[in-house]
Amino acid sequence: MKFVAVSSCPTGIAHTYMAAEALEQAGRDAGHEVVVETQGAAGSTPLDPAVIAAADGVIYAADLEVKDKERFAGKPFVDVGVKKAVHDAPGVLASAIAAVEAGVPAGAAPVAITSPATKVDSNASVGVRIRQWLMTGVSYMIPFVAAGGILIALGFMLAGIAWDGGNGAVEVTKIPVADLVANFDPTSLQQWSAVLFQTGALAFGFLVPVLSGFIAYAIADRPGLVPGFVGGAASVAVGAGFLGGLVTGFVAGGLAWWISRWNVPKGVRGVMPVVVTPLLSSLLVGIITLVVIGRPIAAAMDGLSDWLNGLSGNNLVLLGALLGAMMGFDLGGPVNKVAYTFAITGLAVPNLPNDANQFKIMAAVMAAGMVAPLAMALATVVRKGLFTHAERENGKAAWLLGASFISEGAIPFAAADPWRVIVSSLVGSSAAGALSMAFAAGVRAPHGGIWVLPLITNFWGWLIAIAVGMVVTCAIVVALKSARPSAVVQAEQAADAQLAAAVA
Template sequence: MRIKDLLKEQCIELNADKNINTKENVIGRLLELMNNSGNIEDIEEYKKGVLQREEHCSTGIGGGIAIPHAKNKAVKTATLSAMVIPEGVDYDALDGEPSKLFFMIAAPEGGGDIHLQVLARLSTILMDEDFKDKLISAKSKKEFLSIIDEKETEKFPEEAKEEKNSSKGGYRVLAVTACPTGIAHTFMAAENLEQKGKKLGISIKVETNGADGAKNVLTKEEIEAAEGIIVAADKNVEMDRFDGKKVIITKVSDGIHKGEELINRAISGDVPIYHSSNKSKESENAEEKEGIGRSIYKHLMNGVSHMLPFVIGGGILIALAFLLDDYSINPANFGKNTPVAAYLLTIGQQAFGLMLPVLAGYIGMSIADRPGLAVGFIGGMVAKMGITFANPAGGDINAGFLGALLAGFIGGYVVLGLKKLFSKLPNAIAGIKPILIYPVLGILIVAIVTTFINPFMGMINTGLTGFLNNMNGSSKILLGIIVAGMQSTDMGGPINKTSYVFATSQLASGNYEIMAAVMAGGMIPPLAIALCTTFFKNRFTEKERKSGVVNYVLGLSFISEGAIPFAAQDPLRVIPACVAGSAVAGGLSMFFGCTLRAPHGGIFVLPLIGNPFGYLISLVIGAIVGCIVLAFLKKPLAVTE
């Protein structure tokens, strides 16, 4: 943490006014300079912290120097202000001499011990009398900063070398963002982190693990040179490359909402070191803080994110087969009456049929790394085939989504157990573990366990499927209201994903109405906000109205995250309005009997939706309801722009 990074010209005053002749005047002027940084949310609150520190003991350290400081909740990011009073002021210094050179340190409450680090650095370099005299005699703010930079470079040469390397293409902070679907949260978190980095003057590079793969990938050289790394992800990302580095592991929503806090923490040094193997106590504690529930959620979302392309691609091809086929040729063979339809249906069914093994395989891989992939995949196949000890060929039962999900977790933890069991093998034969021991024993064990639980999973799946298929009238509409309303509660968060995963799971059982209701619910938040910013402009700022236009595209594309900035600023009004609109759209979708075979696509798959006209009506009415409720809840701005 270099002084020049924390001290800006607007926070410096040389040859201060002679009227600043008391300790109180000095603190007051330093506070004014500090406020120029824009990094203090409440200057009066910060002032209390400074004065409390002075009551404890004067920060006039002697030798003509005073360094008042405070770690305070009013501080957004670490900042310095500085002032020179050549004639000196009685600051109650420890040596009783007047103070001429002043530095004030502001540190955020959650910023670790950054204020102590800066205090120690200032105290060290100010021990040099020539350096101190040069600062007091500086003719300009630029010269003042240049003198500090020169001294820091001399005193901390290794740090200067690292900064030089960084200027050649390195970054102080690196980040990786990833969400289960890899569509919206991933890029929103990346954009926020980049914006906050620019605001703080801290160089940052963000790698996005989106639906189309990793972009802006971090290089080995960049990782080696970085001070800290942020991994904001709701699914597993490649972590071995960060071995030995200070890494913050958090959820992707923190990247969207807490970017500044994460960056400040990354450069503070108060971050545990990540170890990819033989974990240190620090990294183990970091995982414990994440919690079992959070860990399970990440493993599940890792499986779901890899499964979705198979479901979406296969589902749309199946829907296209029915759309292009001729029902009148042979109703009993609908979907395969024409060569084109038969081809599309066959390919779609093969892709769709892999959803459960892929789900289980990537859950297993998320838990146990690469050795867990094959074990989880076979567990998912055993669940999909419905194999039992009574019928090894399978086909009698349908363990479905729940069976495959459980098989994935079983497979992953079986491999972890095998890793521990065979961890003491001699190095000479350790190479056989990933190519022989893990796949053979892992596949056998997961197959036996999954075969054992298949009948129970089959009963649960059959019961749930039967219950949903028998729902009609008001009960079916109520289900649509609930699952669609859940889409708007946290817009891409755990509740939203619970609804989405439930709907996706029902695709494998042939319940297509739930998916249609869920997609309708997810499309409403951005559409409702877009409509409201268009027809009730006096409720929004100019910036919000411009963002509202973009939400038309996001809503039609089934990207509910477009509503997040609005919900974050005004959750008590925006979220209830969006939930109301989504619930209406979901209920109407169920009422009209709309169906959807693919879990994504938005308006672009409308021709493939069962009863597309009814679905369009559901969307329009839901968006209007959300818009009206939001307009009712939000008051017009005092002055429209």
């Protein structure tokens, strides 16, 4: 049979592409053809209409609503979450085959579409809906954090060379944009460093409005964008920052959703989405943010910032260990994302000094998130007899995924052997987070792994933290698997031995 598929996850990074690879591999193993369109953070290349026309069925492995879904109208389909495709691609393919054989469209479960940005089951809890909406906002915000953070870090690096005396990181912030525009000297290293810094600062300025705007978009579709961005900008204006953006995103989305569903006369319906809804929802969000919730949230943000900057010594190490354990617990799942979101929240605080604890937290989280895939890759090399052939192949890819700070590279191992892999990952990732804090490593970039190594302060200590965490995780998982080898691995070894004997 021939199948077309679409994969997407809330952040559009790892699970989107892992699901695509798993479905394609499952198709090859079963003798079927599966062509996947990934709708991820990098955009998507639409499937060839001829390929869609020739397909027997469709697989939706998506946590977000599929774009241009009408292309697949009339074809039998299954509709599952992206994690189902990652963990059980053969099962998903089997369901799709059954749907084709039945000859009628068949979904995995009733699905209620709340907006083009979000898809949850009709019986989903409030918590699940909130997480989906929040992750939509975070997924749109991350590219701004990445671009802004890396540009600011590069600006500081260049400033350290441009100014003598080690005060470049201070001096570069004193050059205003107006001076750059009026008196830019292309031969001045100082001014180039200021260009990088100011460009990064401009990108950072969008963080909270984008977060708020796309949370509101996830809730209310396009009517939520204007009040969401207004609420985020108001949060920045009153100093409510990231927490304010979270609150205004939900408030704006709720208001826009409510107003857009008013039963109004036919003559007014045409102007509702372009005039009435954005006008009223923005007005209400502005009043609520500037007059009611802005100051209390700003006070909470100041308190959080003061608490983080007041941490030192053992307290920082303990925080690093906790965040590291969270990163290693579910490898890209909700707990992992909570720790990661906490880290990038700190980066959104303006005018932080170079040695701010927020940068140390980001470095600890990044180090811990790299440990599990790297450790699994190492384990498949040092004791390959403890792993299946498929896991050894996954181990080759896990080297690059881990080095790039993609924790999901360890998911195939955790899916096959959950408790031993997760226990090992928890311990090793916790150790990496604690050591990164102990070595006072810091980074302004929220992603990148080894590819942003020049932007990391005390990068030798940071690399040592990752290496220790990787070795600890590898040693534990090897010890646990050696104590009780997997039945699947034993069966494969027996089959290999029989084949070798037959060949001999």
